Amino acid sequence: xxxxxxxxxxxxxxxxxxxxxxxxxxxxxxxxxxxxxxxxxxxxxxxxxxxxxxxxxxxxxxxxxxxxxxxxxxxxxxxxxxxxxxxxxxxxxxxxxxxxxxxxxxxxxxxxxxxxxxxxxxxxxxxxxxxxxxxxxxxxxxxxxxxxxxxxxxxxxxxxxxxxxxxxxxxxxxxxxxxxxxxxxxxxxxxxxxxxxxxxxxxxxxxxxxxxxxxxxxxxxxxxxxxxxxxxxxxxxxxxxxxxxxxxxxxxxxxxxxxxxxxxxxxxxxxxxxxxxxxxxxxxxxxxxxxxxxxxxxxxxxxxxxxxxxxxxxxxxxxx
Amino acid sequence: xxxxxxxxxxxxxxxxxxxxxxxxxxxxxxxxxxxxxxxxxxxxxxxxxxxxxxxxxxxxxxxxxxxxxxxxxxxxxxxxxxxxxxxxxxxxxxxxxxxxxxxxxxxxxxxxxxxxxxxxxxxxxxxxxxxxxxxxxxxxxxxxxxxxxxxxxxxxxxxxxxxxxxxxxxxxxxxxxxxxxxxxxxxxxxxxxxxxxxxxxxxxxxxxxxxxxxxxxxxxxxxxxxxxxxxxxxxxxxxxxxxxxxxxxxxxxxxxxxxxxxxxxxxxxxxxxxxxxxxxxxxxxxxxxxxxxxxxxxxxxxxxxxxxxxxxxxxxxxxxxxxxxxxxxxxxxxxxxxxxxxxxxxxxxxxxxxxxxxxxxxxxxxxxxxxxxxxxxxxxxxxxxxxxxxxxxxxxxxxxxxxxxxxxxxxxxxxxxxxxxxxxxxxxxxxxxxxxxxxxxxxxxxxxxxxxxxxxxxxxxxxxxxxxxxxxxxxxxxxxxxxxxxxxxxxxxxxxxxxxxxxxxxxxxxx
Numbered sequence: 001x002x003x004x005x006x007x008x009x010x011x012x013x014x015x016x017x018x019x020x021x022x023x024x025x026x027x028x029x030x031x032x033x034x035x036x037x038x039x040x041x042x043x044x045x046x047x048x049x050x051x052x053x054x055x056x057x058x059x060x061x062x063x064x065x066x067x068x069x070x071x072x073x074x075x076x077x078x079x080x081x082x083x084x085x086x087x088x089x090x091x092x093x094x095x096x097x098x099x100x101x102x103x104x105x106x107x108x109x110x111x112x113x114x115x116x117x118x119x120x121x122x123x124x125x126x127x128x129x130x131x132x133x134x135x136x137x138x139x140x141x142x143x144x145x146x147x148x149x150x151x152x153x154x155x156x157x158x159x160x161x162x163x164x165x166x167x168x169x170x171x172x173x174x175x176x177x178x179x180x181x182x183x184x185x186x187x188x189x190x191x192x193x194x195x196x197x198x199x200x201x202x203x204x205x206x207x208x209x210x211x212x213x214x215x216x217x218x219x220x221x222x223x224x225x226x227x228x229x230x231x232x233x234x235x236x237x238x239x240x241x242x243x244x245x246x247x248x249x250x251x252x253x254x255x256x257x258x259x260x261x262x263x264x265x266x267x268x269x270x271x272x273x274x275x276x277x278x279x280x281x282x283x284x285x286x287x288x289x290x291x292x293x294x295x296x297x298x299x300x301x302x303x304x305x306x307x308x309x310x311x312x313x314x315x316x317x318x319x320x
Numbered sequence: 321x322x323x324x325x326x327x328x329x330x331x332x333x334x335x336x337x338x339x340x341x342x343x344x345x346x347x348x349x350x351x352x353x354x355x356x357x358x359x360x361x362x363x364x365x366x367x368x369x370x371x372x373x374x375x376x377x378x379x380x381x382x383x384x385x386x387x388x389x390x391x392x393x394x395x396x397x398x399x400x401x402x403x404x405x406x407x408x409x410x411x412x413x414x415x416x417x418x419x420x421x422x423x424x425x426x427x428x429x430x431x432x433x434x435x436x437x438x439x440x441x442x443x444x445x446x447x448x449x450x451x452x453x454x455x456x457x458x459x460x461x462x463x464x465x466x467x468x469x470x471x472x473x474x475x476x477x478x479x480x481x482x483x484x485x486x487x488x489x490x491x492x493x494x495x496x497x498x499x500x501x502x503x504x505x506x507x508x509x510x511x512x513x514x515x516x517x518x519x520x521x522x523x524x525x526x527x528x529x530x531x532x533x534x535x536x537x538x539x540x541x542x543x544x545x546x547x548x549x550x551x552x553x554x555x556x557x558x559x560x561x562x563x564x565x566x567x568x569x570x571x572x573x574x575x576x577x578x579x580x581x582x583x584x585x586x587x588x589x590x591x592x593x594x595x596x597x598x599x600x601x602x603x604x605x606x607x608x609x610x611x612x613x614x615x616x617x618x619x620x621x622x623x624x625x626x627x628x629x630x631x632x633x634x635x636x637x638x639x640x641x642x643x644x645x646x647x648x649x650x651x652x653x654x655x656x657x658x659x660x661x662x663x664x665x666x667x668x669x670x671x672x673x674x675x676x677x678x679x680x681x682x683x684x685x686x687x688x689x690x691x692x693x694x695x696x697x698x699x700x701x702x703x704x705x706x707x708x709x710x711x712x713x714x715x716x717x718x719x720x721x722x723x724x725x726x727x728x729x730x731x732x733x734x735x736x737x738x739x740x741x742x743x744x745x746x747x748x749x750x751x752x753x754x755x756x757x758x759x760x761x762x763x764x765x766x767x768x769x770x771x772x773x774x775x776x777x778x779x780x781x782x783x784x785x786x787x788x789x790x791x792x793x794x795x796x797x798x799x800x801x802x803x804x805x806x807x808x809x810x811x812x813x814x815x816x817x818x819x820x821x822x823x824x825x826x827x828x829x830x831x
Binding site for chain 2: 058060061062063065066067087088089090092093094096097098100101102103104116120143145164166169170171195196197199200202203205206209210212213214215216234239317318319320
């Protein structure tokens with residue numbers, strides 16, 4: 001049959017040929033739009049109204065992130081009169097890098113990632129923090145079978161030498177940076193843990209689950225997550241206990257690109273900051289946002305509030 | 321003395337002895353409750369419309385990215401594969417040196433995990449959907465190139481020589497003599513890469529687009545098992561659907577199994593194939609448009625992050641020997657578990673009719689669960705360490721290799737096995753001598769390719785403490801320590817080149 005000329009199609013082949021013909025006919029429809037300059041998102045952004053792209057380090061479950069930042073985008077858009085879009089990112093490093101390359105305009109960073117982002121993008125502005133962020137705490141937790149005793153003094157931490165220990169995410173301020181700093185103060189180096197290195201569970205929730213199960217003898221978690229885990233029963237007090245609470249340090253904050261005034265008009269950065277600071281529980285939409293953030297309200301913040309984080313970051317080697 | 325072929329395939333499974341001996345000391349068993357919660361969540365996944373909508377959107381993005389990344393990688397791979405074939409260069413210029421050089425160079429893009437490619441490209445071109453496509457296309461393209469050049473070099477060259485001796489120009493002779501016999505292997509392997517691309521796009525959690533991987537990773541990290549399972553079930557449906565489709569197409573076009581490196585017929589349905597490929601083109605363009613993948617955006621380069629030269633000392637002072645040792649140990653353990661485990665398990669369940677079904681289900685789960693998920697589940701009952709990480713990687717790759725082995729076994733036909741069975745031989749021995757003996761060498765050669773992939777994947781099981789270069793790379797990335805990252809990637813590349821050299825030699829002896 002293959003030698004028959006002119007070409008004769010069998011039933012199936014005819015069907016396939018029709019499909020191919022149709023899709024080839026569609027090609028000119030798809031191709032010009034795909035290849036024309038109008039298709040460039042950048043070009044679109046320049047021709048119409050600029051879009052304020054907001055994002056956040058991914059430290060929550062996606063459903064909550066989508067709900068929370070969807071609300072934030074709506075509220076900011078309403079207050080500022082510009083289109084606002086939430087851009088999810090997959091990890092802490094991607095959030096910092098995308099801020100450096102100018103693809104994100106306003107980002108909810110942690111203490112360490114915020115400092116990293118500002119150092120990589122000179123001129124970036126610290127806008128606000130939550131009321132609870134000025135003095136944030138880390139809780140060291142331990143499995144009850146590990147034999148590690150709780151206490152009120154930092155000396156408690158010396159018991160962790162030779163134990164299996166896990167941090168949260170590598171870039172987390174409360175799950176890694178500050179706990180490593182307080183461990184160093186107590187004379188415990190990361191290579192003194194069992195196995196010669198700490199684990200990185202990836203998140204506070206995972207740290208609690210892994211310490212509770214006994215995979216790790218101890219770990220360090222964000223106080224906010226620890227409290228809510230105790231509250232909703234995810235953490236079982238008979239299996240995992242808090243052994244020491246760190247002194248306070250500054251954590252999460254909003255950071256904005258340096259060029260927002262040029263792109264959105266003079267005074268836009270100030271307007272943006274005022275909008276965030278104006279959110280109150282008396283307004284139902286704003287109350288929903290504040291609840292999801294676990295805060296009463298946002299307060300003004302400035303770069304100098306995070307000098308201590310930068311110093312610790314340099315000491316630990318996370319900032320260079 | 322060479323061991324008998326049927327036993328060859330079981331050799332890697334010897335690793336089970338030390339593993340089983342070491343395992344009891346690793347068990348802490350404190351998290352069975354959590355494993356129970358995880359399994360219970362499987363039968364009651366979250367049906368919250370908000371969750372489902374975002375999962376479905378994510379699934380669309382992931383499938384689209386996989387398709388685009390796959391298409392690019394196949395095009396890149398065929399081009400580079402031909403350019404790095406010894407046979408082609410020998411015919412064209414008489415020297416195989418360019419092929420050898422290009423082959424070694426291609427180890428560099430291949431040795432870097434998609435996830436890391438994504439982060440590196442993000443530095444260069446910013447947060448663009450096109451980054452995700454390229455992050456898949458680069459390492460996969462290099463991998464396809466290696467397989468294509470291996471396929472080419474393994475083809476019998478009598479036809480080519482005949483054409484060349486009769487005075488045909490080298491390019492025309494190459495195309496005529498090698499094109500048709502290459503096609504079946506190429507299409508079979510290309511189909512398999514699409515399955516891999518789907519898994520990668522899932523793990524990648526596409527940058528700035530969300531995607532199913534993003535959802536899975538975050539639900540996993542927040543231990544929302546019910547929402548996690550909603551995503552896993554969706555992914556399972558798509559994965560099995562895709563695998564079934566590719567399987568049917570392969571059977572229809574008369575293709576050999578994936579790791580059949582021998583020549584086959586060029587297929588009866590060539591015309592249909594061309595038509596299908598033409599039909600794919602507008603689909604790809606529409607997907608690219610829907611996902612706002614814009615190749616032009618890749619040309620707008622961003623300034624690179626500042627790199628000062630002060631920290632090279634710190635970078636060089638990293639504990640390189642233990643890092644490399646742990647990585648090699650992890651890779652070899654995981655590879656041996658996966659390569660040896662698949663035939664061993666099949667043999668074990670051979671006497672029972674339902675055994676194979678059960679295994680297929682288990683393997684589907686292995687392919688479905690990203691290695692970080694398996695690692696977390698294992699940590700609920702095992703202590704952290706190289707063994708736990710190896711089990712996680714081994715389980716994932718066992719799922720992939722097991723399926724390939726079953727497929728290979730199907731293609732070889734059941735005549736010998738049935739003859740043995742009729743002669744009164746037991747089911748296990750019949751399977752071993754009837755099927756595996758013919759399959760052993762190509763299966764092991766394929767296992768060697770897979771070790772390459774496992775080496776790259778050591779990056780993704782960082783939550784298990786001290787797993788070597790992978791843990792260190794994650795740490796250096798989070799510190800934006802570009803000097804350390806550069807050195808680490810270099811070491812990965814060297815390991816890949818050495819590993820490739822060894823597996824090349826092994827394959828030449830095996831095949």
